[in-house]
Amino acid sequence: MASSDGEVKVLGTWSSPFVMRARIALNLKSVSHEFLQERLWEGKSQLLLKSNPVHKKVPVLIHGHNTISESLIIVQYIDEVWSSAPCILPSQPHERATARFWAAYLDEKWFPSMRAVGMAEGEDARRAAIGQVEEGLVLLEEAFGECSKGRPFFGGDRIGYLDIAFGCFLGWLRVTEKMTGVMLLNETNTPRLLKWAHRFCSDDAVKDVMPETEKLAEFAKMIMSRVKGAAPGTGKS
């Protein structure tokens, strides 16, 4: 089997949910690693540009001589290299396919719909954007029921691949709730996800890497004012 020898580093930022995925996976496997923070507003580091020349994005996992990019691919790599520690992906092919399906849905549809809430201009657009996020959460609530089968996490008794893929977005979800005044996770529509979110964020593998909502909210305000300020001809403050 592949050697787990070699220094482990994660290149990333504290605010990125995708970076969080890599760190949670390493924590689950109790793999000590160095977190190298990119200061993206100062320009991308030489290390980042060299390690991920195609996308020039975080996270990047550096393991000895190997560099791996793309957060979910990193999580799978971690699961395969440190194979004796708790398993991240389910063991059955069909359950693995289900986890991968929902992870792809989260990245391709759900998270973009949540980002769209922050960028929506005008009350109608905002309400429509929130509606999209809520519809997605109802689907995810159902998926939770099917995957967890009454146990605490999507992965069963412990955090697994889909918990990591979804849970990393909880910080930004809470910021969106704060910004809009809408409780996206709630007792009425998503009772199971509401409880799962609390369990996920309290887990030892997660709590030190999940940013505080206040800090993230401040950061979000700063980004949005930069984006809106930089956009030409918007004429809006």
Add this chain to the structure above:
Amino acid sequence: MEELKLLGCWGSPFSYRVLWALKYKGVEFEYIEEDLVNKSQLLLTYNPIHKKIPVLVHGGKPIPESIVILEYIEEAWPQNPLLPQHPHDRAAARFWIKFGEDKAPVFYRFFHTAGEEQAKATKEAEELLRTIQEHGLGDKKFFGGEKLGLADIAYGWIACWLDVLAEAAAVPLLALERFPRLQEWAENFKQVPLINDNLPDPVKLLSHFKSRRGEIIAAPTS
């Protein structure tokens, strides 16, 4: 043995990926051709969220999304492995498969646009193909190295659809011959016996996509 069905479409590169993987693994399956204009109740039941082909149904359980299906096939039938052994090489294969997926909408834009928009889309598609050629394939015979792998199957659209789409949309800049290493790879890919026995009909494909292009051009712009 559990029942295995593939809901697909004869003209779709996504559908062919799954077909090639199943043939490579030597598994028996029933192929069901779907009419994408009038989607069947079967398709809507098996893929309610995206309502798209391909869908693989194994023992009554549906698996949608072609890339998810490819990983499933690799895991459910470990014979004739399509992914390398070493986790780093597996991560590299997955990286390139994902790259192709993520960039597909950007890539296909040249087919759905005209005029200045098409010129811009063509340039973007050209850059993508160069990145795939130089960083993904490099000097290797296949994306997987010496042997066909999952990434080769995922990029099968380059071997069979690129020239067809480029001709139908009258965009010679995207003809495969302008990417010599990819062209060589495409020849090697099509010569793998199981691929060679299961290639789409290029004449039928060209006719279909010419007609599609005609519809796109004729559609009123908003």
